[in-house]
Amino acid sequence: xxxxxMLAAALLAALSVWPGAAQxxxxxxxxxxxxxxxxESHAYFIYNPPKADKDKPLPLMLLVPSAGLTGLNExxxxxxxxxxxxxxxxxxxxxxxxxxxxxxxxxxxxxxxxVEEARKVHPVDGRHMYIWGESSGAAFAFYxxxxxxxxxxxAAVHAxxxxxxxFQMADFAARKIPIAYYIGxxxxxWTLEQTRSVRDALTQRGFPVHYVELKGADHNFFSHMDxxxxxxxxxxxxxxxxxxxxxxxxxxxxxxxxxx
Numbered sequence: 001x002x003x004x005x006m007l008a009a010a011l012l013a014a015l016s017v018w019p020g021a022a023q024x025x026x027x028x029x030x031x032x033x034x035x036x037x038x039x040e041s042h043a044y045f046i047y048n049p050p051k052a053d054k055d056k057p058l059p060l061m062l063l064v065p066s067a068g069l070t071g072l073n074e075x076x077x078x079x080x081x082x083x084x085x086x087x088x089x090x091x092x093x094x095x096x097x098x099x100x101x102x103x104x105x106x107x108x109x110x111x112x113x114x115v116e117e118a119r120k121v122h123p124v125d126g127r128h129m130y131i132w133g134e135s136s137g138a139a140f141a142f143y144x145x146x147x148x149x150x151x152x153x154x155a156a157v158h159a160x161x162x163x164x165x166x167f168q169m170a171d172f173a174a175r176k177i178p179i180a181y182y183i184g185x186x187x188x189x190w191t192l193e194q195t196r197s198v199r200d201a202l203t204q205r206g207f208p209v210h211y212v213e214l215k216g217a218d219h220n221f222f223s224h225m226d227x228x229x230x231x232x233x234x235x236x237x238x239x240x241x242x243x244x245x246x247x248x249x250x251x252x253x254x255x256x257x258x259x260x
Contacts, residue, residue: 030072033117037110044114045071047089048122049082059128059237062115062152063091064144066135066221074134077225081233090118094137108144112151112247127153127241132232134158134221135189142179146170147255149177150246154239156180156232159187159219161194167201172255174248178208180235182228184217210235 026032029050034041052058063074071091078089092111118124131152133141138160145155146169155177162169179202183195192213199211212231217224 026072027075030075031121032072033114035110035113035117037113042110042114043071043093044111045075045089045091045093046118046121047075047082047091049086049088052086052122055123057123057125058087059085059130060088060090060115060118060124061236062111062129062131063089064131064133064137064141065091065094066137067094074132074137077134077222078132078229080226081229085233085237088118088122088124090115094140108140108147108250111144112148126245127243128237128239129153129241129245130236130239131155132157133160135160135219139163143169145177145179146173147250148247149173149175150241150243150248152177152245153241154178154180154236156182156236158182158221158228159184159189161190161198162201165194165197167198167205170202170205170207173207176205176207178210178235178239180210180212180232182212182214182232184214184219184224186216186218188219190219 026045027047029048031046031048032043033046034043036042049058061078063071063078065071065074070093074091075089082089092114115129119126129152131141131145132155133139134157138157139162141155141157142160142162145152157179159182181195181199183190183192185192195211195213199209202209214224214227221228
């Protein structure tokens with residue numbers, strides 16, 4: 001409960017400084033949308049900078065929150081960066097239970113659909129699309145970055161590991177996608193030994209990894225969000241695709257067989 005209260009306080013503080021935030025409803029420039037996938041609907045948020053040149057393509061960032069939080073929560077963590085660097089944000093909603101994450105793991109195509117819908121809201125520089133994930137969302141960000149390394153230019157993750165330490169997931173990457181990786185030295189979920197094992201498994205496979213251990217930081221991203229996002233954006237913004245983005249349909253039977 002103490003952690004929940006700390007997160008709630010940090011989120012309220014972050015949302016309160018969002019530029020143009022209204023007293024009621026969503027912050028200025030944010031839309032909440034639904035997308036159908038099979039028999040289900042999934043919620044996500046799009047942030048389109050209100051003062052951005054309507055004809056100028058912008059970078060895009062897909063935000064994957066920790067389980068139990070929303071895409072809007074995650075947008076608040078990037079507030080300071082987007083004030084200085086206009087970009088399109090797509091924050092997806094995922095449920096609280098591990099079963100919800102299993103469903104997302106099995107059916108990420110709706111996330112691709114959400115990104116493509118965002119590209120219709122404002123022109124997007126397709127060679128500068130990135131993915132961010134924190135905590136449980138970091139596991140999915142790793143997964144999606146490997147499988148769609150020709151769709152995203154780079155990835156950044158905080159306080160997470162590769163799902164079940166199955167490093168062979170990285171072998172699905174058609175391109176050695178650059179990754180920025182952040183962990184607090186006082187993280188209560190993962191040890192430095194574990195995150196360093198992820199770092200080493202990736203670097204041994206040839207992935208460029210910008211690995212940062214945050215001295216004294218815990219698992220709570222929102223307590224040190226500006227330090228993380230500022231450094232992450234400095235790294236991500238230097239990465240780009242050499243060709244237009246290409247999304248590969250997922251062969252789940254092949255993937256699950258490889259991960260047994």
